Amino acid sequence: MSTLIPKRDFIGIEDVTHLATGGESPVLATNVAAVTRFLMDKGIGMPGRDRMYATADRARNSLAHLLNGTADEIALLWNATAGLHAVATGIVWRAGDNVVVGASEFPSLLHVWQGIGVEVRRVGSTPCPTTDEIAAAVDSRTRAIVVSHVSYLTGARSDLALLREIADRSCARLVVDASHALGVVPVDGSLCDVVVSCCYKWLLGTHGVGVLFVNSKRWPDLEPKAIGWNSVIPNEDWRRRDWFDLKASIEKFEAGNPSYISIYYLENALKTIASIGISRIEAHVLDLGAELRGGLLRLGVDLLTPKEIGKRAGNICFAIDRSEELESKLRQLRILTWGGDGRLRISVHAYNDQHDVQRVLDALRSLLT
Known part of the structure; x- marks a missing residue:
């Protein structure tokens, strides 16, 4: 699951893991x-x-x-x-x-x-x-x-x-x-x-x-x-x-x-x-989302996002106290997510890939234990 839009096509995300589109998307060059x-x-x-x-x-x-x-x-x-x-x-x-x-x-x-x-x-x-x-x-x-x-x-x-x-x-x-x-x-x-x-x-x-x-x-x-x-x-x-x-x-x-x-x-x-097509984008984020959600499930978090393909899209969320603190710690590791409202939101879009998903899961495994 490589990206549908290369990260080099955006300003400032080649050296970060951008999983915050649910709040703000990155800027196309x-x-x-x-x-x-x-x-x-x-x-x-x-x-x-x-x-x-x-x-x-x-x-x-x-x-x-x-x-x-x-x-x-x-x-x-x-x-x-x-x-x-x-x-x-x-x-x-x-x-x-x-x-x-x-x-x-x-x-x-x-x-x-x-x-x-x-x-x-x-x-x-x-x-x-x-x-x-x-x-x-x-x-x-x-x-x-x-x-x-x-x-x-x-x-x-x-x-x-x-x-x-x-x-x-x-x-x-x-x-x-x-x-x-x-x-x-x-x-x-x-x-x-x-x-x-x-x-x-x-x-x-x-x-x-x-x-x-x-x-x-x-x-x-x-x-x-x-x-x-x-x-x-x-x-x-x-x-x-x-x-x-x-x-x-x-x-x-x-x-x-x-x-x-x-x-x-x-x-x-x-x-x-x-130029990509919404069907391809949907299939891409659903596959990435399934991998992300499965990894979060193995970490034992309180998932809010349904498992079924037709009941989710690009946002994968789990409930957690002090979500803003967790978002800040991830950001210090150059992983962008979105906190607030008692949950952490991780968003996958066309410019994300398996490496992004694995990187946030590895970071959460360390931060949540």
């Missing part, structure tokens, strides 16, 4: 040229803006391919949370409505509903809520089932097809955060009403741009509540701007200019992912 291209385009006036639009369109097309959707279903917002806010404010709520979400979910998924006046039903007796627990919490007043495709906390992967069936039984929306899935495993947007994702993890992008995918077949009437100049059909006559028509396109969610420098970075990273 080609992104230096991508950012430089943005800087050059920014300085040439109106033709430069046209190139910015074209770059954003290419990024949307690449994301659409990963989401089994179309480019006109994808808005580029500032982050994933902005997409969740578009959903929370876009639903027409009635007294007695509820949202079902796992109690161990990322805080944005739990708290975005606060202040709306809707009941938030937090489910799960363990860090990995079961679909039975979710189904039991759903009723005729459930307006949305909100899940991470892959958990930031445990690495467990949700069954989107089964969740779609549960949502359809109550006419609820299926709202999915794919921040720990998109770029490493397939994400079938056709099963979802909305998918949001950050771009600085598994997509190998950076901060300042997030994905909002709105399934045009399942939710064609979702409208933004935050309106800006880019949300409306242009009217060049300033004397007639006392009214406006909202755009019919997905652009209506992009109230103003997005972070084009982040989009140039992302568009370049997406080309790298596309």
Whole structure:
């Protein structure tokens, strides 16, 4: 299991074992040229803006391919949370409505509903809520089932097809955060009403741009509540701007200019992912993850990530007190992981290999005994 992307293609990881993509991915060397291209385009006036639009369109097309959707279903917002806010404010709520979400979910998924006046039903007796627990919490007043495709906390992967069936039984929306899935495993947007994702993890992008995918077949009437100049059909006559028509396109969610420098970075990273193929990346990380998980099991740690192939992706996690201390000790050995929330998260991606897995296992064997 050698790397799918050579480590030399990144800045600063040839001499470290980088297993921290679940927090921050390393930087592709080609992104230096991508950012430089943005800087050059920014300085040439109106033709430069046209190139910015074209770059954003290419990024949307690449994301659409990963989401089994179309480019006109994808808005580029500032982050994933902005997409969740578009959903929370876009639903027409009635007294007695509820949202079902796992109690161990990322805080944005739990708290975005606060202040709306809707009941938030937090489910799960363990860090990995079961679909039975979710189904039991759903009723005729459930307006949305909100899940991470892959958990930031445990690495467990949700069954989107089964969740779609549960949502359809109550006419609820299926709202999915794919921040720990998109770029490493397939994400079938056709099963979802909305998918949001950050771009600085598994997509190998950076901060300042997030994905909002709105399934045009399942939710064609979702409208933004935050309106800006880019949300409306242009009217060049300033004397007639006392009214406006909202755009019919997905652009209506992009109230103003997005972070084009982040989009140039992302568009370049997406080309790298596309050149390998998401199926190859998934197979690679599942094989590495099986070896890593097996090694951790032999060390006797409290594993949080399921064994089954279809129930995990690139994150392998185990519960441990003082996880930040363990992360720091590993970092001193030039092994990058991610601590916090009472667990250590070890992430494998296309640039990792068996040597990386063996190195972290050897280090943990020494540190945990």
